Amino acid sequence: MxxxxxxxxxxxxxxxxxxxxxxxxxxxxxxxxxxxxxxxxxxxxxxxxxxxxxxxxxxxxxxxxxxxxxxxxxxxxxxxxxxxxxxxxxxxxxxxxxxxxxxxxxxxxxxxxxxxxxxxxxxxxxxxxxxxxxxxxxxxxxxxxxxxxxxxxxxxxxxxxxxxxxxxxxxxxxxxxxxxxxxxxxxxxxxPLLRQEVTQMKPTNGDFLLAYVTQPGLNVELLKAHRQHPQIRMDGFHAGVNVPNQVIDDTLTYHAIDGKRFLDFMARCKAIVTTAGFESVCEAAYLGKPALMIPQPNHFEQACNAIDGQRAGVGVASNSFDLDQLLAYLPKHDTQVNERFRAWYGxxxxxxxxxxxxxxxxxxxxxxxxxxxxxxxxxxxx
Missing domain, CATH: 3.40.50.2000 (Glycogen Phosphorylase B;)
Structure with missing residues (x-):
């Protein structure tokens, strides 16, 4: 054809x-x-x-x-x-x-x-x-x-x-x-349709949280969450950063937006905090990473994605960068969901x-x- x-x-x-x-x-x-x-x-x-x-x-x-x-x-x-x-x-x-x-x-x-x-x-x-x-x-x-x-x-x-x-x-x-x-x-x-770059990756279980920060308001919330939990390591890919690594302190580092590096970090993180875009949540689910899904304001599609993703068990929906909500969810996350997701993708x-x-x-x-x-x-x- x-x-x-x-x-x-x-x-x-x-x-x-x-x-x-x-x-x-x-x-x-x-x-x-x-x-x-x-x-x-x-x-x-x-x-x-x-x-x-x-x-x-x-x-x-x-x-x-x-x-x-x-x-x-x-x-x-x-x-x-x-x-x-x-x-x-x-x-x-x-x-x-x-x-x-x-x-x-x-x-x-x-x-x-x-x-x-x-x-x-x-x-x-x-x-x-x-x-x-x-x-x-x-x-x-x-x-x-x-x-x-x-x-x-x-x-x-x-x-x-x-x-x-x-x-x-x-x-x-x-x-x-x-x-x-x-x-x-x-x-x-x-x-879902996923790139071979994702499906060919070998994920590992890291000790840090990964955040994708495109909204100025979300960056403010990330800093607030970091101050509340300074012991938790976070890496954030930030739309306002122009260098590969911008070290804020011992447990927070920003990175310039880079698709290949972001996937590499995703494969190694413990969980991901992101807007509720369908593609990024699916990539996280395939790699076995629970997601805190935060819809953009007034974005009906992303609000639907967050609700549907929570229903499917790939993560938890939230209206804000609520780190307490994510940390409470992680022990309850059913890893069988990720295995079923990969089988469905196949x-x-x-x-x-x-x-x-x-x-x-x-x-x-x-x-x-x-x-x-x-x-x-x-x-x-x-």
Whole structure:
């Protein structure tokens, strides 16, 4: 099969998942012919992706999420206003995507949560089947747990997620653990996509806690937790640090953000403190490291991830850098959860290949117009 990727360029998660699926497809003898990556004027294609992705990459404008520069808080209203303001260049982007699909004629388009994909298929109707992959599609699963009292953020999240998958042949929802499919929503539950760099690591049991600090507010909380527990060694990968090692004192060291070094520290730590991004929590679970999951403020997706991760037993959810909560959790952590996680991950190879084969050789093709309006009705009922 010849496969074209469409990838949301926001953050690292979807790009990392694209790299992981490319590894699976190459090992199975299929050809990934390229990747369309959604970018903005301020955010290009990250080097970690461009250096490792072996097929041609086409960056195309796609409105990104808007965060508060001081607190890193997601701002849904400003995100929506920005998307409306960029409607004209966004329309040009949709036509670019359609042209690339028509020119390259892949057997399947795989969309990693990029809105360009869903709206191109809804409005311009390419004939090539599309499969959508993201953990966000679990939000359509009837058993998925959601945070309470976040109605506005939930609706914004659902609308955005629906817009990424209009016209999709299948929705593959990445999950911490095995769950039943939700055929009524077109959702198949599949294992996480992890890079070979993670699965080939040999984890050890260290005596330090690892923190991933991207929010200024989280850094303040880390320092407070350190003062309360100065005897506990902590290493923090900090967005505001530009040197490999910045020693604060005998038990606290900051490090510049470095993906390879971070994985090395993760393989050796006792536990990890991080935002509730799906990818990083899954990497920790595979390496047997319990996680304290702290969602970014107003980030409904991460709030869901934290609740779902706690349900699955990979760690504990918290609204703050509560070291006491993590230390109380560690003796209770069930290491069998990590073994089941690795076994679940191992089923993914054949599940992803089977899904793409189904899409490439469908028994019947959905009507593009009918499928589009079916999705719209789902959206209005949500």
């Amino acid at each position: 010849r496969i074209l990727f469409l990838v949301q360029g926001e953050g690292r998660g979807h790009l990392t998942q694209a790299l992981s699926l490319a590894q699976i497809l190459h090992s199975a003898g299929h050809q990934v012919i390229g990747a369309i990556v959604g970018v903005t004027a301020e955010r290009g294609v990250p080097s970690f992706f461009s250096e490792k992705f072996t097929a041609p990459i086409t960056p195309i404008f796609s409105p990104g999420l808007v965060y508060n520069a001081g607190t890193n808080e997601l701002q849904p209203v400003k995100t929506t206003i920005q998307a409306i303001r960029y409607a004209r260049p966004f329309w040009r982007s949709l036509k670019q995507v359609r042209t690339i699909i028509d020119t390259q004629r892949p057997d399947v388009v795989v969309n990693f949560y990029e809105m360009l994909g869903g709206l191109t298929y809804a409005l311009l109707r390419p004939s090539v089947p599309m499969v959508c992959i993201a953990h966000q599609y679990l939000a359509f699963h009837p058993n998925f747990q959601r945070p309470k009292n976040q109605w506005f953020y939930e609706q914004a999240f659902k609308i955005n997620t629906r817009l990424t998958c209009l016209g999709a042949r299948e929705l593959l929802a990445l999950s911490f653990d095995k769950q039943a499919d939700a055929p009524g929503q077109g959702v198949r539950v599949v294992p 089923q993914g190879y054949f599940m992803f290949l089977a899904a793409l084969n189904r899409a490439a050789t469908p028994t019947s093709k959905p009507s593009s117009g009918g499928f589009f309006w079916t999705r719209v009705r789902h959206l209005l009922r949500s």
